[in-house]
Amino acid sequence: MANQPPKRPPPPNLTLPKPKDLARERRGETQTSPLPPTEPQPHATSPGAVTDEGDDVYTPASPGAQPRIRVSPGELHRIAAAAERVLAVDGAYFHAGGPIVRVIDRPGGGVMSEAINDQALVTELSSKICWEKRGQRGEWVRCDPPQGVVQNLMRGQNRPHLKALQGLARQPYLGPDRRFITSPGYHAETGIYAAFNGDDYDLKEPTREKAEHALECLKWLIEEVPFASEADLSGALAAMLTAAIRPSLAQAPAFSLTASRSGSGKSYLANIIAAFAGPGDPYITSYPTKADEATKVVVAMLLEKPAVILFDDMQTDWRSFGAINKALTSPTVTERILGSTRTATARTNVLMLGTGNNIEPERDMRRRVISIRLEPRSETPAFRRYRKDDPVEHLRRHRKAAVGDALTIIGAYLAAGAPLADVKPIGTYDGWSTFCRQPLLWLGLPDPAQSLIDQVTHDPDQQLLEEFLTAWSEVFGSRTMTVRKVVATAIDHPNLMDVLTELPVMDGRHVSPGRLGWFLNKNRGRKAGGLRIEPGDSKERRSWRVM
16 A cells, blocks of 8 residues: 555564663673673773772772772872762763763653763762761761862862763764664763664665665655655655664764645655654754854753754754854864853764754855655645544664664665765764665665755855955956945946945945945955955055955
8 A cells, every 4th residue: 555664574583671771881890792891991001090909099899889099189180080089980970071961861761971060079078978988086987078079070170080071962873983783781882872772773774675665664754744846855865874873973964844835745755854864853942043052052952962953943044153154064073052151062973853834054154965855636635634643653663673674774874885976965963964865865865965056056145245355346346445435336227326326335325334344344255256356455544456
């Protein structure tokens, strides 16, 4: 029947470990895990490193007894290192570009990382360590963790024992050798902590035939979504592949799901895509409206390492803010922590989605966002009924099989030698193109990045700049002109004045010299229509010319 999913081979007969065993396995405590043990090995040259055997400051844990740390004057560096080591041995604590974080279960499913504040750190150190100091008669007595140790751990730069957390994986992911890592726990080579049972995922034989079958399974999930074109369908499939391996990608574009009206299926599609990234709900938030707001919230979101950040029901276009721009084109961002004077560096390997009516990326975001457009055939799409049972709920029940299909497509493409289709390269996203764009082209689909290419090619800002430079050149040629002279002369030249009114240089009904000077400085050296604006050769005051 048309509405039935493609038949899958029967799943293997699995015997799942008990929940407690899974928790221990994630911490690297089981004998079957092929990962290195979670207990870190101290660096012999680190000044604060401590050894398994302990010393006069630190005594390791023994059966039935907590580790012990004795507080003595002049030993702060050794005491702090010993306390850090106890956190590292726990297996759930890491450092993430500055802050100490721990991996915890996320409300709604899945896992997340949580930054530790001063109060939480005191509680953790007190519960995990027997602290002692000298009493009045010289005997050792119990005490609380010293504040100096807490502050050293919170703000110190040297981390001899805690491992760097580069990301969280909720399913098998690609390693540096382009092989899928299916083992749980911390992987030292990637810095990724894997919170899943690899036996749950059926990675099929990487052949083209298996990849084609897997593609049909993915298309079945979204066959009732009213895509505007086949390229939009291909973009949605690329978003699924991106979600499945996002922790492995240094950079990836955002995906914008848009339509002309509400009820078109944007949130429905967003939930399907998000399910490929992890078992929990996405991190849903509003798109920032100001640059300082974007700067504050970006690192706060990224430090939690959610699988997906969803800007739901956007009321504005994808505005170009520096923090979000960097999050989409750089492996890391460094910004001030919300509510603190300290800065943190966060990894950006999180999938970003946005939904809204007739939204589009602006300015620099045009090369960072893939737009997927929906066009419902009904005049009242909000009342439309889907022929299937709830596809989102179906996907959540069978999420691991669907993720396996996405990974099968990528694995089969790599096994075939990763042949490259003749399409325009997207320099920033070469890695993403290899794993999420080219496999779909290999299977005969349209270019999923076509909307991004069209956005860059038909950039209205670039076209307007070309009109401005052309009008300037017609009036002034290559002569050097001051801003005030340009403003005064434009009144008598309608073409130049018409273009100026379209630029962000107006103050009411008049051209603002200050705003025009800012615009010229911002766009100096930028080519449009074979022309560019450059500083003039006047020595008396700031001037400009078009070359």
